[in-house]
Amino acid sequence: MDWWLIGHLTPVIVGAIIASPLGAKIASSLGANSEKFSWLSTKRDRLLGGLIMVCFGGFTVSAHTLWFHNKFHELGSSGIGCSAFGIFDCASVIANDAYNSDPLFGAPWGVVGMLAFAMFGWLALTVLREPNASWVETHLKVGVGGSAVGVVIALYLVYVEIFPLEGVFCQYCSTAHVADLISLMIFFKLLSLKEGGHWLSSDEKDTENDAKKIAEIRTERKKRGGYVAPTSSAEEE
DSSP states (O other): OOOOHHHHHHHHHHHHHHHHHHHHHHHHHHHTSSSSGGSSHHHHHHHHHHHHHHHHHHHHHHHHHHHHHHHHHHHOOTTTTEEEEEEHHHHHHTTTTTBOOTTTTHHHHHHHHHHHHHHHHHHHHHHHHSSTTTTTOOOOOOHHHHHHHHHHHHHHHHHHHHTTTTTOOOOHHHHHHHHHHHHHHHHHHHHHHHTTTTTOOOOHHHHHHHHHHHHHHHHHHHHHOOOOOOOOOOOOO
């Protein structure tokens, strides 16, 4: 059993579950309203939390493929030690000089994956910390676009594995591909929440409504040039 691969897959699978509809049931059973699990209380936060975990798994498995890449150049394909069984043999993929680096810049695919998942994780973390900032929608669109490009690259690499390499697959590379696909789905769901008007939690909606009412009161005061009594749901400062 490949314990390294299981270690990379675990955060990807757990993150996908948290971001799925099953995550809401898990949150309910754990008591999402408690302070300890407050980050599971809303769909938005579950999606962001799950995305960060998926990106972490994608980053670590990409780093591992880079290690394999460097070991190949030091020791040759026999020194990689990442063969598995049947059609899964990452040594045959990563040790192939024609396809183990991106064709534009010549960087190992592991480096490309590390940079991509680091960027996705940063986008998710910044949105989680500042969910109501003006740049949130832009960050989500960048995440959707970047992960979509990653899916195109993954399809190209799968094509390489099926045809030039005659059906030999890299299990570590496939894990990174799955993490990127899940990232795309989560980014798309987050963007749909943002654009569909379902982004704010109930507490944030109350705060936003109060802020709007206070702003309306101040505007009305300026128009009348006098005192306007605050409503019951918004207090005058």
